[in-house]
Amino acid sequence: MRITPLDIRKHSFPRAFSGYDREEVDGYLRMIAEDYEAALRLAASLRDKVRELEERVRDLSANETLLKDTLTTAQQLADDLKQTAMKEAEVLVGEAELQGEKLLEAAHRRAAHLAEDIREMKHLRADLSASLRATIERHLAQLEHLATEPVAEDAALEQRIAVLGQTSRTRRGRGP
Numbered sequence: 554m555r556i557t558p559l560d561i562r563k564h565s566f567p568r569a570f571s572g573y574d575r576e577e578v579d580g581y582l583r584m585i586a587e588d589y590e591a592a593l594r595l596a597a598s599l600r601d602k603v604r605e606l607e608e609r610v611r612d613l614s615a616n617e618t619l620l621k622d623t624l625t626t627a628q629q630l631a632d633d634l635k636q637t638a639m640k641e642a643e644v645l646v647g648e649a650e651l652q653g654e655k656l657l658e659a660a661h662r663r664a665a666h667l668a669e670d671i672r673e674m675k676h677l678r679a680d681l682s683a684s685l686r687a688t689i690e691r692h693l694a695q696l697e698h699l700a701t702e703p704v705a706e707d708a709a710l711e712q713r714i715a716v717l718g719q720t721s722r723t724r725r726g727r728g729p
Contacts, residue, residue: 558587588688613663623653627650
């Protein structure tokens, strides 16, 4: 990241004779820094949530592998039992397949739920991005407005400078 809230707070602008109101600029920078800091905290929180969900997906994937391995083992057991006793093997295979289907069905439901959670997080991330973009654009529009709007003090200062310039020219014409 190129700029931090602290960078915004510590930034100082060079003074110019007819520059902006320093307190107003400093106050505005504080406000921007606070908003930016809140957005960074929210982004960090969302990244943590995404990491947690990704970890849950990995755990469920490991469980699915375990379930598949269990089903394979049950199938091998059924084949061995089939050689010794056909009827007993058919009963055991039926039970193992039923249990495997239930486990797979449960795993698919859990995976679907996680996929929905991931979609939700992506939607939240998109909403956050849009909200942050809108806030930044709103602040930029305010800055542009402030930059183009003449300040009453500027007009008064320009008038005083003109009067001082005329007085100075008049004095030079009279002598030292």
